[in-house]
Amino acid sequence: MSSIGSLPFIVETSSESFELAHSKSYCRPRVPLSLHQSRKYVEGSSVNISARGHLETTGMGCARLVNWRNRSRLWASTHLRAAGKDFSGSEDDDQTEDALQASIEKSKKVLALQRDLLQQIAERRKLVSTIKSSILNPEEERISYEHGDIPLPNLENASISQDNSVEDQKNISISSSNHAHSSEEVVPEALSLGVHRGFDGGNDHEKTLPPEKSPLNVDSKEKLKDSGFKAMPTDVVESFLPNTIDTFGLKNENQADMNDSSLQEASSEAGHLVTEDAEAPPLAGVNVMNVIMVAAECAPWSKTGGLGDVAGALPKALARRGHRVMVVAPRYGHYAEPQDAGVRKMYKIDGQDMEVTYFQAFIDGVDFVFIDSPIFRHIESNIYGGNRMDILKRMVLFCKAAVEVPWYVPCGGVCYGDGNLVFIANDWHTALLPVYLKAYYRDNGLMLYTRSVLVIHNIAHQGRGPVDDFSYVDLPRHYIDLFKLYDPVGGEHFNIFAAGLKTADRVVTVSHGYAWELKTSEGGWGLHDIINANDWKFRGIVNGIDTKEWNPEVDVHLTSDGYTNYSLETLHSGKSQCKAALQRELGLPVRENVPVIGFIGRLDHQKGVDIIAEAIPWMVGQDVQLIMLGTGRQDLEQVLRQFENQHHDKIRGWVGFSVKMAHRITAGSDILLMPSRFEPCGLNQLYAMKYGTVPVVHAVGGLRDTVQPFDPYGESGLGWTFDSADANKLMHALGNCLFTYREYKKSWEGLQRRGMMQDLSWDAAAQNYEEVLITAKYQW
Numbered sequence: 001m002s003s004i005g006s007l008p009f010i011v012e013t014s015s016e017s018f019e020l021a022h023s024k025s026y027c028r029p030r031v032p033l034s035l036h037q038s039r040k041y042v043e044g045s046s047v048n049i050s051a052r053g054h055l056e057t058t059g060m061g062c063a064r065l066v067n068w069r070n071r072s073r074l075w076a077s078t079h080l081r082a083a084g085k086d087f088s089g090s091e092d093d094d095q096t097e098d099a100l101q102a103s104i105e106k107s108k109k110v111l112a113l114q115r116d117l118l119q120q121i122a123e124r125r126k127l128v129s130t131i132k133s134s135i136l137n138p139e140e141e142r143i144s145y146e147h148g149d150i151p152l153p154n155l156e157n158a159s160i161s162q163d164n165s166v167e168d169q170k171n172i173s174i175s176s177s178n179h180a181h182s183s184e185e186v187v188p189e190a191l192s193l194g195v196h197r198g199f200d201g202g203n204d205h206e207k208t209l210p211p212e213k214s215p216l217n218v219d220s221k222e223k224l225k226d227s228g229f230k231a232m233p234t235d236v237v238e239s240f241l242p243n244t245i246d247t248f249g250l251k252n253e254n255q256a257d258m259n260d261s262s263l264q265e266a267s268s269e270a271g272h273l274v275t276e277d278a279e280a281p282p283l284a285g286v287n288v289m290n291v292i293m294v295a296a297e298c299a300p301w302s303k304t305g306g307l308g309d310v311a312g313a314l315p316k317a318l319a320r321r322g323h324r325v326m327v328v329a330p331r332y333g334h335y336a337e338p339q340d341a342g343v344r345k346m347y348k349i350d351g352q353d354m355e356v357t358y359f360q361a362f363i364d365g366v367d368f369v370f371i372d373s374p375i376f377r378h379i380e381s382n383i384y385g386g387n388r389m390d391i392l393k394r395m396v397l398f399c400k401a402a403v404e405v406p407w408y409v410p411c412g413g414v415c416y417g418d419g420n421l422v423f424i425a426n427d428w429h430t431a432l433l434p435v436y437l438k439a440y441y442r443d444n445g446l447m448l449y450t451r452s453v454l455v456i457h458n459i460a461h462q463g464r465g466p467v468d469d470f471s472y473v474d475l476p477r478h479y480i481d482l483f484k485l486y487d488p489v490g491g492e493h494f495n496i497f498a499a500g501l502k503t504a505d506r507v508v509t510v511s512h513g514y515a516w517e518l519k520t521s522e523g524g525w526g527l528h529d530i531i532n533a534n535d536w537k538f539r540g541i542v543n544g545i546d547t548k549e550w551n552p553e554v555d556v557h558l559t560s561d562g563y564t565n566y567s568l569e570t571l572h573s574g575k576s577q578c579k580a581a582l583q584r585e586l587g588l589p590v591r592e593n594v595p596v597i598g599f600i601g602r603l604d605h606q607k608g609v610d611i612i613a614e615a616i617p618w619m620v621g622q623d624v625q626l627i628m629l630g631t632g633r634q635d636l637e638q639v640l641r642q643f644e645n646q647h648h649d650k651i652r653g654w655v656g657f658s659v660k661m662a663h664r665i666t667a668g669s670d671i672l673l674m675p676s677r678f679e680p681c682g683l684n685q686l687y688a689m690k691y692g693t694v695p696v697v698h699a700v701g702g703l704r705d706t707v708q709p710f711d712p713y714g715e716s717g718l719g720w721t722f723d724s725a726d727a728n729k730l731m732h733a734l735g736n737c738l739f740t741y742r743e744y745k746k747s748w749e750g751l752q753r754r755g756m757m758q759d760l761s762w763d764a765a766a767q768n769y770e771e772v773l774i775t776a777k778y779q780w
């Protein structure tokens, strides 16, 4: 043990349980873990408990400990090998050779018996889970999993130590086999440029490392190669497993005979194992992965639109499937939950050193990591603001820092590392990440087993600029070709989205309809050729919704000011109450029978606000109320104000960004209008349907995928659609909708109920994402 350097984790024992603790960077509360659990979660490795009370790991790599979904899991992702000498334990110098030999033989027999016993237990476990899965309905299984159940271990890899003394087992520690290998130190030294790790660590000298050692500096290539750093893919780890098992056998040869108490303990262990059969395995099964979602915004901390919602919700759904999931976003403001992770790094952006620090929180099974830097601060209300260079520099810094988060930021005490890892980048803002992953790592034989998926939420924004902008992204010269794009509008230009699409291992967009549109010259906005050329790796997955955040039964914005929560059962009374509260709050006449039409969205060309504007003269001739919430283009904001002034008894135009009002409008309106010119998925129509609010939408992209047109004969469908973004079509569809609202109350209620009853949660979408992640993982 003394030869082992700094210890990533110490496992301390008390009589009944022991706690997992970590070196100074461990930043979560200690969680008691019972002895059998500790063995259980040492996956793919044999762990032995020595007579002196030590668990010792040797070999390469790091042992990882995570607090995952509120339960502790010791995750040994590497070869854990008992150091025989320290484990030899109880040899009695006074014993004769023969006695010792006899005792060893006896011990072998007992161990063989015990192995048989464990084998039987394993078989029974299989039987029990087969019976259970045949009697449990899937919903129950899902729920029990969401409540914190943890996947069962692989019994083959579980080992039980037999010590002479049970007392000795209560005094255990785990040390890293890799000398001086704290969780942070899995980072290759040559990559750790300018790193000042830990505010209390006193490593200030590292801050002054020369720029040529920059992790994202082209000149450091050779150094990276020479650094001796090796990515640690799972198959390398697995190749060590047979050794581990051997070690288990060898160690036991050196142990003295087992006494009855050991056997009793073994059978009680068996009891535990059988009892824990009740726990469901992760939904992802053997495909459990490490996933890092990287996005420029993440609700509820930062949000300008749908991307924020997706970054806040999809990761939780992936975590519910059993993956270890992190979200990385910039830290735009002072957020309550995330704590300083005590890590600092420097990156060069346009020749200037920029320091970043990391804040971290573990919420709903997900590690949220926020990158803090002066250039991100205080722009929460203007995330994409500033001139082109400002935004470009922010995104370069964000992507440079994000791609290295798995090395530097310990979550639950342990960095993610690169094995079994997939990044999910989102839109052009993070499209540089797949490029950095390739240029700085994979081209250099590093992070070979890390993959990247790029999600297109909106192709209209691409990170375009003059070709000279290439100098700001700090990449090898030959990478320029990835960024160069010619189109009739911009001529030859620099295009970040183009480079990301070419480099990512997989590309996803947020609906099937939009996936189709992106391949056309009208829908691809100049990138359609690249998308077509990469069709083999491209897929559409319809977004889900966060059913905690957007659910009329529990919506926190409906608990005051006269609003109320409601469900399918209380739809009529609940929704009427919300409608009255909304009318009252906005100063509109409180009238139950007047249809209230809502619009929520960015005020820009995409969302078709001008199409609504064209239809307003017709609308105000109807007996309706129109409530619009939005922010964006100043001319369109002015349009909203103007309509409110002109038709004060019928129209409200709320200019601004208010999550509370968005929820209240969704609940209090009868109809939601979405005349978007293009809509990759659209979330507001999904929220609307969940709240019994009927959508009237332009049948495009995700709107066409998600709003099945109403069929009055078959009493089916979810809303009204119109087939081109034009005011006349909108009026026609809305006219039919209003007619049904007034004259066919039963049909209306049917529309509302069908909308509310849909499963719009992220769970199905997460499963589809998982398929993409797995395909990426096995792709070369």
Ligand SMILES: Nc1ncnc2c1ncn2[C@@H]1O[C@H](COP(=O)(O)OP(=O)(O)O[C@H]2O[C@H](CO)[C@@H](O)[C@H](O)[C@H]2O)[C@@H](O)[C@H]1O
Residues within 6 Å of the ligand: 304, 305, 306, 307, 309, 310, 457, 458, 510, 543, 600, 601, 602, 629, 630, 631, 656, 657, 658, 659, 662, 679, 680, 681, 682, 683, 684, 702
């Ligand atoms: N003024 C305001 N106040 C409060 N909340 C407001 C608001 N304006 C908009 N929002 C909210 O922002 C979100 C908008 O989401 P959308 O999916 O409709 O559009 P967006 O175009 O931003 O997203 C892009 O990405 C998403 C996610 O993939 C795709 O669904 C979409 O089609 C694509 O254009 C909703 O949660 C909405 O309530």
